[in-house]
Amino acid sequence: MTLLDIPSFCLDAGERVALIGPNGSGKTTFLHTAAFLRPAAAGHISFAGQVVGSHTVASVRRRISVVFQDPLLFNVNVLRNAAAGLRFHGLPRAQAERRATELLDLFGIAHLSRRAPCGLSGGEAARVALARAFATDPDLLLLDEPFSALDTASRTVLLPELRERLQERGAAAILVTHDLAEAFAFAPRLLLLDSGRVIADGDSRILATRPPSRRAAVLIGVDNVLPGRVTAFRQGFSSVEFAPGAHILAACDA
Structure with a gap:
């Protein structure tokens, strides 16, 4: 069974893309493959112009951060959660926690550094997950519906913050979402996935006003066809x- 059939896809350094599609279209598989969490059955993936093989995949993974729909916080305080990626990279605890504190401050939650995950709201937990992802200074950030469980007010605040942090660091990002408003607000480029195939890829404003096919129009939310x-x-x-x-x-x- 073929889950994804994508002849080619290119993401430039610092570029942001929003990926949308119906349930079962392959969005999460796409993200997992891009993060080298799932091997591709055919073809290859290049990173920074170099084909990634078995000898280089570990070093490339260290340059990628993934944020899942569930924040997946460890049963330790907020500061240690935010520092976890750096600790996995081998940084001493004191150095990792200094860096993590900077990111917590950047996302406005440094005052929660000693709090346990069970005492966080959904928006606060999402900020911790983002701080942890940014702490390792990734070249590529992959986001699998990280705001889907949040209320509209929290999403409205977090999305511009995320976009601003990405621009400051020049990191590329792919956001999987079902929310069209979120997709258009996050990225100037839209990727439409259906049954494991890319049916549209381009400027989000152009795709929204001139979808290339009836199916693309349906996915974008065009009601009058x-x-x-x-x-x-x-x-x-x-x-x-x-x-x-x-x-x-x-x-x-x-």
């Missing part, structure tokens, strides 16, 4: 007949 027939074309506009004697003028590609 009218069947019609192009009867004339001139200077970037088409005359479309959608009922006998009823025409509309629509912008289109040359």
Whole structure:
């Protein structure tokens, strides 16, 4: 069974992409493959221009951070959670916790450093997970619906913070989400995945106003889809007949 069939996909340094698709479309598999948590059955993945093989995958993984839908916090205080990635990278505890404190402060939760995970709200736990991910200064951040369990107010605050932190560090990021508003707010580029295949990839504003297919339009949330027939074309506009004697003028590609 083929879970993903993607001939090629390229993400530039510092680029942000929002990935959307229906349940079972392969979004999480895509993210796990990009993070080298799941091996690809065919093809290869390059990182910074170099094909990643068995001898280099461990070092490449250290340059990638993943934030899951569930924050997955350890049963230790907030500071030690935020420092966990650095400790796994071999940094001494004091140095790791100094760096973690900086990130907690950046995300506005340094005052919670001694609190246990069970005493955190959903938004606070999400901030801890993001601080932990950023602490290792990754080149690539992979986000698997990290805000799905949060209320709208928390998402509205966290999303600009995340975008700002990414821009400051020049890190690339892929955000998996079901929320179109969240996707458009996060990234200028949108990737539509359906049944393991990419059906659209491009500027989110263009895809939102001119989806390349009916299926893409449905995924983007276009409600009004009218069947019609192009009867004339001139200077970037088409005359479309959608009922006998009823025409509309629509912008289109040359």
